[in-house]
Amino acid sequence: MSTAIQAILLGVLVMLSNAEWFLGTCFIQRPLILGPLTGLIMGDMEAGIIMGATMELAFAGATSIGGYDPPDMISGTILGVAFAINSGQGPEMALTLGIPIATIMLAISNSIGYPILQIFAHICDRNIEEGKDKAFQRNFILSGFVAWGVTTPLLLPLAFYFGTDKVTSIMGxxxxxxxxxxxxxxxxxxxxxxAMLAQMIMKKDVVPFFFIGYFVVAYSGISTTGVALLAVLILAVMFTMNKGRALSSEPVVKVETKGDGLDEF
Amino acid sequence: MSSKIHADYNGIITKKDLRKVFWRSIPMEHAWNYERMMHSGYCFAMLPVLKKLYPKKEDYIDALKRHMELYNVTPYISTLPLGISVAMEEKRAEDPGNFDTDSISNVKTAFMGPLSGIGDAIYWGTIRIIAMSIGVSLAIKGSILGPILFWLTFNIPNFGIRYIMTFLGYKFGAEVTTKLEASGMMEKVMRAASILGLTVAGALTAEMVYLSIPIQIGMGEETTTIQEILDGIVPGLLPLALFGIVYVIFKKKKCSPIVMMFILMALGIAGAYFGFLG
Structure with a gap:
């Protein structure tokens, strides 16, 4: 296979792995899956499987928990494995070549991808405002593919074709x-x-609870599960204390409405 | 409370509708962004149900807007809050006069943090590690079974539990709301939900909003940053101030969300360029 066709196929592979989130965050972009596929394109699937496994271990900590981004495993794996197979080197070479590319690609795709998603989010808002639910659904599906489709699927084949050095220096x-x-x-x-969510759920008589949740985390850094548990216990205390006083028709949960420093609300 | 609801009431939401919610929950993270995270994915999954429940266009639009608010949860169990939301929307559509509409958002929010904690631990922390060790141990020897078993070990629970959760969530939501209505506890529990939801929202704000001022002041050994001084007074002051400012601006409708979005992005880049934010 000529280098140009391989480059194009690798670009297609990137596009496919960008469908990860569309297909239920189903791990098709993990190195263990992309390694063999890259190997297939490069003509040595077995090497791709082994390199994919090595890179999977290297990227073991790379998961997007709570919105923190992992390095771009996609381009790191694909380029690393492709170059290593081309030069007849082992999995270590795939890692050495893959990681720097992964870091640069991530910076570029995030700088372009997230603003695109942001803009689409507001287009979707407008669609809904106007009652155009079909347009909303179309834009929702389009947004993810456009945001992640305009960078790496185009840059990666170029990087493969012209070599990393040139591309890294341009990107740098x-x-x-x-x-x-x-x-x-x-x-x-x-x-x-x-702030937008709070417009909906922040009612005057429960405002202090927002600050309880906020400062408990700000001071102690405990998990939100811990904060939720604390809130349940506070509610239990409020419930039992009210019960002891009088079983009136008033709401059981009664909250102090006046707090200092909350005037802005 | 409502005369329409009796013991053998089966609801207007069918199994087929719930199956649709499941299928549509799959691209949950497709448009994930820093501003409202999974908002449009959640709304996308709810859409057919809302369309069925609200034949009147204004009601339908309002309902869609409700589910365009910030949401974030481990995607593999997103069908649990979705199922609950479906049940609550159904109850609301049945009896709009007596149903506290805000409680839908409150309950959703209350589940957001704790469910993510559990979900991340199970999926990222456990199932992924098991799938990876099976996959890598085979793949390192060059066996194609490695990648295949890795993918299946992760995705059978992913899609299986996701499917089951849709129905569990709905059943839980429907049963709880019906029981509460019958016992007259609805109001109290909805109030409790609003407290729980708001506490979790506060906790998540502290966790996810981040800014600091790394500007140094003082000389020699006395050098300190503005951030360290602020942290010494009360930690988390700056993110809270930012939240407060944006909240007030939105409340007074001084600025549209899209303008605010560009302001914040420009602020981030200017902060990096001049070095006053970090």
Missing amino acids: SIPEFVSTGMDIAGGLLPAMGF
Whole structure:
């Protein structure tokens, strides 16, 4: 197979692995799966399986728990395995070549992918506002594929065809503050999501509980499960204390409405 | 409370509708973003049910908007809160006058944190590790069985439990709301749910909103950062202030969400360029 056809097929493979989230976060983008597929394209499936296993172990900690991004395993695995097979080297070579590419690719695809998703989210809002549910569904499906489809599926075949050195130097010229800035924005944007959620669920008489939840985590860093448990216990205390007082027709759970420093609400 | 609901009432939501929710829950993370996370995936999964429940267009749009709010949970068990939401929406559509609509969001939110904690531990922490050790041990010898068994070991629980959870969630939601209505406890429990939901929302805000000011002040050994001083006063002040500002701006409708989104992204990049945020 010529290098050009291989490059195109690798691009198709990236596109396919970007469907990971569309197909139920089903792990098709794990190195253990992508390794053999890359091997197949490169003409040595067995080497692909073994390298995939090695890279799977290297990326073992890479999971997207609670919104933190793993390094871009997709391009790391595919390029690493492809170059290693091409140069007749072992799994260690796949790792050495794969990890730096993974880091750079991640910075680029995140700097472009997340803003695209962000914009689509607001287009979806508008679709719903106007009652266009078909447009909403179409944009929802489109958004994920566009966001992750415009970067790596195009860059990876180029990187494969022209060699890593050239591509890394071009990619390296993108100023670092752009990707750092997107990382920082990743911490700021949830404030907006929670503010919108709070418009819906923050009622005057229960406001202090938001701050209980907030400061318990800010001070101690315990998990939200722990905070939920604490809230259940507070409710239990409120329930029993009210029961002891009087079994009136008033709501059992009665909350102090006045708190200091909450005037803005 | 409602005369329409009696013991042998089967609901308007059928098994087929719930199966649709299951299928549509699969792309849950497809449009995951930092602002509202799985919001559009959740809404996408709820859509056919809402369309069936609310023939009137305004009601339908309101319901869709309800499920476009921030949501995040381990995707493999997302059908549990979805099932509960379906049951609650069904009850609401039956009896809109007596049903506290906000409780739908409250219950969803209350489940968000704890369920993710359990789900992440089971799927990422346990099933993935088991699947990986089976897969890697075979694949390292070059056997194609490695990748295949890895994929199956992870995905049979993934899709199996996801499917079962849809029905469990719905059954749980329907039974609990019916019982509460019959015993007259609905109001109290919904109030408790609003407290629980808001506490969890506060906890999640502290966990997920992040900003710090790494600017250094002082000289020599006295050097400290603004962030360290702030942490010394009360930890988490800055993210809370940011949340408060955005909340007030939205409350007063001073700024549309899309403008706010660009402001925050620009702030992030400017912060990185000038080094006042980290």
